[in-house]
Amino acid sequence: MTKVSLFASxxxxxxxLGLAAPAMAEDVLVKNRAIDPNVxxxxxxxxxxxxxxxxxxxxxxxxxxxxxxxxxxDADVRNLDDFSHMRDCRDESTDRAYAAxxxxxxxxxxxxxxxxxxxxxxxxxxxxxxxxx
Numbered sequence: 614m615t616k617v618s619l620f621a622s623x624x625x626x627x628x629x630l631g632l633a634a635p636a637m638a639e640d641v642l643v644k645n646r647a648i649d650p651n652v653x654x655x656x657x658x659x660x661x662x663x664x665x666x667x668x669x670x671x672x673x674x675x676x677x678x679x680x681x682x683x684x685x686x687d688a689d690v691r692n693l694d695d696f697s698h699m700r701d702c703r704d705e706s707t708d709r710a711y712a713a714x715x716x717x718x719x720x721x722x723x724x725x726x727x728x729x730x731x732x733x734x735x736x737x738x739x740x741x742x743x744x745x746x
Contacts, residue, residue, distance in 0.1 A: 653744040655680040660738030664721045677710040680742035702744055710742055 657676045663669035685702035688695040717740070 653684040653686075655683050655742045657740045657742055658738065659717075659740065664718065665725070670718065673714060674711075677714060677740070677742060678707070681706045681710055684742055684744040706742060706744060710740075713740060 657673075657680050659673050659676070662672055664673070681703055685699055685706055688699035690696050
């Protein structure tokens with residue numbers, strides 16, 4: 614097993630989609646150039662959202678928040694070690710998710726300015742949210 618750092622581009626989470634992730638992303642374990650299936654992840658679709666509208670951008674943020682909660686799970690506050698690990702996972706995964714979301718918005722604006730859409734520019738229409746490990 615080797616470690617590969619993921620770097621900034623459209624969608625952190627897009628590592629599994631062939632996209633690069635934000636530079637702050639922690640190392641993700643990979644085997645034979647594939648994301649380790651033991652690392653929790655959730656695909657977040659956004660092809661149905663209008664990223665030109667505030668409502669569409671807000672809906673994507675809501676989906677990312679939900680995905681972070683899913684991949685990081687819950688912990689009983691009475692078990693401080695588990696709770697601390699869950700909070701760290703959520704904080705770091707949210708930071709990476711929002712950085713990737715912001716990059717996606719920037720790419721969307723650039724594509725729009727050149728008369729393209731993200732889909733016509735070949736950008737995948739999903740993001741993969743990974744748990745911090």
